[in-house]
Amino acid sequence: MRSPSFTARFFRLTERCQVVLHEDADRAMVTEGWPHLTATDPQMRLLIIEDDRESADYLVKAFREVGYVADLASDGEEGLALASTGDYDVLVIDRMLPKRDGLSLIGSLREKGNRTPALILSALGQVDDRIKGLRAGGDDYLPKPYSFAELLARVEVLSRRHGGPAEETTYRVGDLELDRLSHRVARGKDELTLQPREFRLLEYLMKHAGQVVTRTMLLENVWDYHFDPQTNVIDVHISRLRSKIDKGFDRPLLHTIRGAGYMIRDGIR
């Protein structure tokens, strides 16, 4: 039942569709709109460590088109050497690599005091594999097959965390204000009443204001579940939150990003 070649091939299929869609991104932006497929942090430098040629090329190409600098290492040793230079903002590491596997690579980096955020890509997507990956020093874990939108969103969030501003006590997006200490939320002069979970949801969104946050990221970070619900359970929570913070205001702040997730942002692009 667990046929790697089958899932791998299936993954490539999805990937190819995304490549085709993606090649059109520039033109499509005007008509369809993939606003998340532009760099939120244009200076970001990525290192992709992946031995599968096709996946690697796809990732490098996709990241470059979005506007990031992306380098490629095709085995564990090369990856370790490049990552050790410390020139990168985020590492995207395949878990199983020739010469040195992804987890040991991260382990050696961390031992040397290199704290570059690392996202682990793996065909092993189960909870315990994830925990192993995070324990080894990874900062995020994305099971294959993934969508590029998901990967991009996660990489951007990781990068912001790396060397970003210290955790603030108050988040502001437009006239929306969230005080993390007093748990007070206000839009303009109006005080908003949020349920505890709604507060945490908004807090996470505002912490990553201007960045795309996917449904899975929300489920993982706000609810701490790592499974994949078969229903649009997150969307319902978002729409509740939206009705509280955006309803009755001219400028919506909480945006749905098609094919990717949500973003809280002031103003329309």
Add this chain to the structure above:
Amino acid sequence: MTAFGKLIRTTAFRLTLVYLFLFALFAASLLGYFAWNTRRLITEQITATVNAETGEISDIFGRRGLRGLVFTLENRALRPGANLYLVTTPTGQAIAGNVGSLAPGVMTTTGWSETAYRRLDENDNADHRALVRVTELPNGFRLLIGRDLEERRRLFGIVAKAAQWSILVVVVLGIGGGIFVARRVLQRIDAMTGTAQRIMAGDLSGRLPVGRSGDELDRLAGNLNAMLERIEALMTGLKEVSDNIAHDLKTPLTRLRNRAEEALASSGSEAEYRAALERTIEESDGLIRTFNALLMIARAESGQARGNMDDFDAADVAIGIHELYEPLAEDDGMTLRLKTVSAPLHGNRELISQALANLVENAIKYGKPATVSAGSVVSLDAKQILIEARREGDQVLLSVTDHGPGIPEADLKHAVERFVRLDSSRSQPGSGLGLSLASAVATLHGGELRLGDARPGLVATLAIPARTALGDRPPVLTQDVPQKVA
């Protein structure tokens, strides 16, 4: 290998040979001991007799002189079974007795010796042996009195023969018995091997013959049969799964392919192409979800997920899932209620949460009162879904109760199987794996998934042994071996 070669290579036969050797050695040493002791006894007897007679004859010589001595000896020599007597002059000439010839030099040394001799009255040329004592009489004559050793020799012969025969019998019996036992064992082993070969050839229904003696081979066969039973069940399960996968995954794959083909064939606008591609991705995402669910079930069933267990309260799980799904249920016009009592548990929190989430999702999807669509008035109660966590005896129960159409009694068993989507739910989206996963998770924790009638509606319960009940489970033996997956 010939049949005989096979036979003598058996453990039973080799053991027999070892025992045979030991027994033969034992018999030989026993007989040897017996023979040696007997010989000593006989020799002692002869010595005593000869000594007594020597004393007697010397006495006669002392009282009656040479004449008396010769007379007595001639007399005694004529008795049947007489001893050996010989009297010689100091120059070595025989003057009386029944000895015809002697080994040279016997008469010149006084004391005991063993010698070959021939009797006067016997004509056979056979040499006899005798134990003799030579004494010198006061006048320089020499007197020899001895006894034939034939008796001792005969006894020795008997013992030797007994040894021969007994060893022969032991060997024959031993080898025969060995062959018998070995053949019996071999036959049973051959039967087992035959069955094993049939099974290896693909016939999983074969079972080893189990005798009634309850010996070690029977116990082994019984255990092997139990193992085969389990393997067959697993194989059947696996086969069913792969059949179902083939069936249920082919449909979306076909749709996917058709859509791509259609888009390729049509000269549509870019927007149409995009739409087709996006649908393709959506469809593949659905397939990926199904795969993930299948892998999760497989892992839960194989026990690999047992590594990540800790202590937590089932009530917290229920509260968390209620919180997550409450808005969704409300959007669907249902009410999600919660009733919890603290119920500590040892297990994989993530998996149990997911199992409960699946049950809740099912209840929201399928648990709508049947009459809603018909437009009749439905009591508020009927639109309620109840999530409950409680402890009952040594079990923790996590249950989800809805008041929808429920599942007919006859279908309850099927519902848990992979990919089974009861007819009534075919129109609804879903992979058909929700209940299977919940069931696999319950099994992983040593519990079970119970489906029951809520009159009307369905009550699905995860019944899991309360904390510490997992202590006696065997440790996880399967090591997570990373496989290269591109």
